[in-house]
Amino acid sequence: MTTEPEVPAYRPPTLTDVAKLAGVSVATASKAINGRGEVRSSTRVRVLEAAELLSFAPNALARGLLSGRTGTVGLLTSDLEGRFSIPILMGAEDASGAGQVSVFLCDARGDAIREKHHVQALLSRRVDGLIVVGSRTDPRPPLAGTIPVPVVYVYAPSADPADISITVDNVGGGRLAIEHLLACGRRAIAHITGEAGFQAARDRAEGAAAALAAAGLPMVGDRPYFGSWDESWGRAAAHMVIEQHPEVDAIFCGSDQIARGVLETLRDFGRDVPRSISVIGFDNWEAIAADSRPRLTSIDMNLKHLGEVAGQRLFAAIDGAAPSSEEFPGRVVMRESTLPVG
Amino acid sequence: MTTEPEVPAYRPPTLTDVAKLAGVSVATASKAINGRGEVRSSTRVRVLEAAELLSFAPNALARGLLSGRTGTVGLLTSDLEGRFSIPILMGAEDASGAGQVSVFLCDARGDAIREKHHVQALLSRRVDGLIVVGSRTDPRPPLAGTIPVPVVYVYAPSADPADISITVDNVGGGRLAIEHLLACGRRAIAHITGEAGFQAARDRAEGAAAALAAAGLPMVGDRPYFGSWDESWGRAAAHMVIEQHPEVDAIFCGSDQIARGVLETLRDFGRDVPRSISVIGFDNWEAIAADSRPRLTSIDMNLKHLGEVAGQRLFAAIDGAAPSSEEFPGRVVMRESTLPVG
DNA sequence: CTGAAAGCGCTTACAG
DNA sequence: CTGAAAGCGCTTACAG
Numbered sequence: 001m002t003t004e005p006e007v008p009a010y011r012p013p014t015l016t017d018v019a020k021l022a023g024v025s026v027a028t029a030s031k032a033i034n035g036r037g038e039v040r041s042s043t044r045v046r047v048l049e050a051a052e053l054l055s056f057a058p059n060a061l062a063r064g065l066l067s068g069r070t071g072t073v074g075l076l077t078s079d080l081e082g083r084f085s086i087p088i089l090m091g092a093e094d095a096s097g098a099g100q101v102s103v104f105l106c107d108a109r110g111d112a113i114r115e116k117h118h119v120q121a122l123l124s125r126r127v128d129g130l131i132v133v134g135s136r137t138d139p140r141p142p143l144a145g146t147i148p149v150p151v152v153y154v155y156a157p158s159a160d161p162a163d164i165s166i167t168v169d170n171v172g173g174g175r176l177a178i179e180h181l182l183a184c185g186r187r188a189i190a191h192i193t194g195e196a197g198f199q200a201a202r203d204r205a206e207g208a209a210a211a212l213a214a215a216g217l218p219m220v221g222d223r224p225y226f227g228s229w230d231e232s233w234g235r236a237a238a239h240m241v242i243e244q245h246p247e248v249d250a251i252f253c254g255s256d257q258i259a260r261g262v263l264e265t266l267r268d269f270g271r272d273v274p275r276s277i278s279v280i281g282f283d284n285w286e287a288i289a290a291d292s293r294p295r296l297t298s299i300d301m302n303l304k305h306l307g308e309v310a311g312q313r314l315f316a317a318i319d320g321a322a323p324s325s326e327e328f329p330g331r332v333v334m335r336e337s338t339l340p341v342g
Numbered sequence: 343m344t345t346e347p348e349v350p351a352y353r354p355p356t357l358t359d360v361a362k363l364a365g366v367s368v369a370t371a372s373k374a375i376n377g378r379g380e381v382r383s384s385t386r387v388r389v390l391e392a393a394e395l396l397s398f399a400p401n402a403l404a405r406g407l408l409s410g411r412t413g414t415v416g417l418l419t420s421d422l423e424g425r426f427s428i429p430i431l432m433g434a435e436d437a438s439g440a441g442q443v444s445v446f447l448c449d450a451r452g453d454a455i456r457e458k459h460h461v462q463a464l465l466s467r468r469v470d471g472l473i474v475v476g477s478r479t480d481p482r483p484p485l486a487g488t489i490p491v492p493v494v495y496v497y498a499p500s501a502d503p504a505d506i507s508i509t510v511d512n513v514g515g516g517r518l519a520i521e522h523l524l525a526c527g528r529r530a531i532a533h534i535t536g537e538a539g540f541q542a543a544r545d546r547a548e549g550a551a552a553a554l555a556a557a558g559l560p561m562v563g564d565r566p567y568f569g570s571w572d573e574s575w576g577r578a579a580a581h582m583v584i585e586q587h588p589e590v591d592a593i594f595c596g597s598d599q600i601a602r603g604v605l606e607t608l609r610d611f612g613r614d615v616p617r618s619i620s621v622i623g624f625d626n627w628e629a630i631a632a633d634s635r636p637r638l639t640s641i642d643m644n645l646k647h648l649g650e651v652a653g654q655r656l657f658a659a660i661d662g663a664a665p666s667s668e669e670f671p672g673r674v675v676m677r678e679s680t681l682p683v684g
Numbered sequence: 685c686t687g688a689a690a691g692c693g694c695t696t697a698c699a700g
Numbered sequence: 701c702t703g704a705a706a707g708c709g710c711t712t713a714c715a716g
Binding site (some may be wrong): 464 | 708710711712716
């Protein structure tokens with residue numbers, strides 16, 4: 001049995017190939033291609049034509065080795081499946097401009113070991129910086145070990161205030177929701193939300209309470225109904241609220257899924273939304289909010305924008321800018337579930 | 343105004359640093375760290391300690407430059423926001439093993455120009471291969487230009503049968519759904535689905551028709567109700583079906599969102615699910631299917647597995663394996679909306 | 685067992 | 701305006 005001759009693997013063209021074809025030195029070819037240094041224009045044209053002909057694509061590895069910059073950024077997420085990471089990730093990708101920068105994606109799945117591993121892999125690939133995306137708004141421990149490149153935390157802030165964290169103002173979001181309901185003429189407002197163990201739930205509730213207090217109004221039931229983030233809880237909690245406080249004329253829900261459950265129970269009770277009672281959700285999750293009956297008004301956290309800002313901050317930090325954190329307000333996306341009462 | 347002295351940027355430790363600290367040559371340090379060549383064990387220990395002390399992480403760029411392999415794969419998606427890409431992406435990431443391989447993520451957003459641009463960026467970073475994830479099952483044109491590395495298409499197959507495509511068997515999925523309804527004792531089955539312009543809609547309908555024909559049963563309404571993929575269409579179509587064909591005892595929906603709309607209308611009509619009529623969805627989208635009332639039985643396309651297989655195929659192809667495509671069946675995830683009739 | 689040397693593909697002073 | 705040479709950080713024959 002003889003060894004088959006190796007099929008010669010396709011070898012991408014190098015600058016040397018281009019230079020040879022154009023009849024110049026690699027140094028000149030390099031300058032021509034990068035528009036650096038003085039090159040006679042006829043020479044440049046010849047080089048560019050050769051590069052075109054060979055479909056030459058400069059080897060970014062070799063460049064990175066020289067310059068120390070790789071034009072590459074690491075994106076560390078903890079829940080790729082979770083819907084919060086994705087818009088952030090898209091924003092970050094947008095911020096990286098039309099392909100000047102490429103993004104390495106890693107999912108640590110909330111596992112510290114895996115995270116350390118990924119950071120190591122990213123660092124050995126010499127990323128110029130890191131973006132760390134969390135899946136809930138509770139502060140997280142900063143990346144372990146010494147990280148030789150800038151790091152930006154998004155959605156979930158770093159517990160270290162010296163780090164750069166780009167976050168959502170959930171207290172403000174809660175306030176926004178209540179203010180919108182007040183603007184719609186509502187006065188008897190309840191708040192049904194997710195697990196109290198989540199900072200997001202507590203923050204939104206705090207904002208809601210503050211806005212009601214500012215208006216001199218009590219919260220229906222006297223406190224938020226903490227439970228879980230899903231429809232079942234929305235259904236169950238709405239049931240309680242309606243029975244115990246039939247005067248309720250608006251419900252602020254901590255998530256769109258809760259709001260869907262609330263809508264369902266309200267229909268069971270024959271309460272018309274929005275004529276008899278208004279409902280507002282949180283997250284503005286299109287698939288949940290945009291096609292319900294009635295369509296759901298919701299607070300949008302502008303996650304994509306958050307990602308864009310994170311990307312911009314990271315690039316600024318790479319270029320030497322001082323670290324600074326920022327918190328962004330959400331916005332009300334109005335649909336039919338809160339139409340102002342005549 | 344004087345120029346500030348440059349703050350000396352942090353320089354990651356190199357193999358030379360490690361070798362110096364261990365008192366050996368870089369060649370020996372390299373062998374010790376990679377476990378290659380004969381190195382006295384006391385020497386190896388000394389080198390490894392030095393590496394540990396300096397937190398040395400080998401420069402993957404330099405390695406890649408030498409070996410021609412970067413341990414890096416490009417993931418080209420066309421709709422990052424779309425929920426189909428994400429599980430596939432996770433599967434592909436899983437297949438890449440515990441960080442041996444890192445994934446470059448790019449979103450072309452269905453734009454050919456952007457796609458070309460990203461491919462170029464990926465290629466110049468010398469990825470070892472590419473995974474192309476589509477957002478619908480219609481065949482897509484293969485990547486433009488000569489791609490010097492293996493490519494695997496997932497979900498959306500390449501129009502070129504010589505390419506490697508890993509896809510879902512949607513015809514089989516439609517068949518599965520009908521067979522499940524038949525197994526539940528249903529005989530008068532309607533099919534409400536998305537736009538006929540989607541191969542996925544046509545394939546599922548084809549499978550459904552075949553399974554009904556095999557059972558010697560007609561499809562209620564004589565043809566599928568093509569419309570759109572959302573809840574509104576589910577509500578409207580169910581309305582029609584119920585009014586025109588009150589004998590219907592099961593509805594196969596082309597998406598979970600359609601199924602949610604159908605459930606809502608059935609409740610409006612006082613039709614009990616699943617006692618009076620069964621409903622099955624498609625996609626098994628947790629957020630939509632898992633917490634409805636009743637919870638929704640659905641066809642799961644095993645997208646994550648698709649991604650894993652795509653990753654494995656890519657790595658095999660990188661190692662020289664012959665290209666081969668594969669189509670995977672979905673599976674029924676049973677919940678309460680189809681409980682067999684007593 | 686260890687190390688000097690060449691080289692991966694590129695860029696950047698520095699001569700000419 | 702052009703090119704020879706050095707070097708980025710590593711690995712791999714090849715001597716010793």
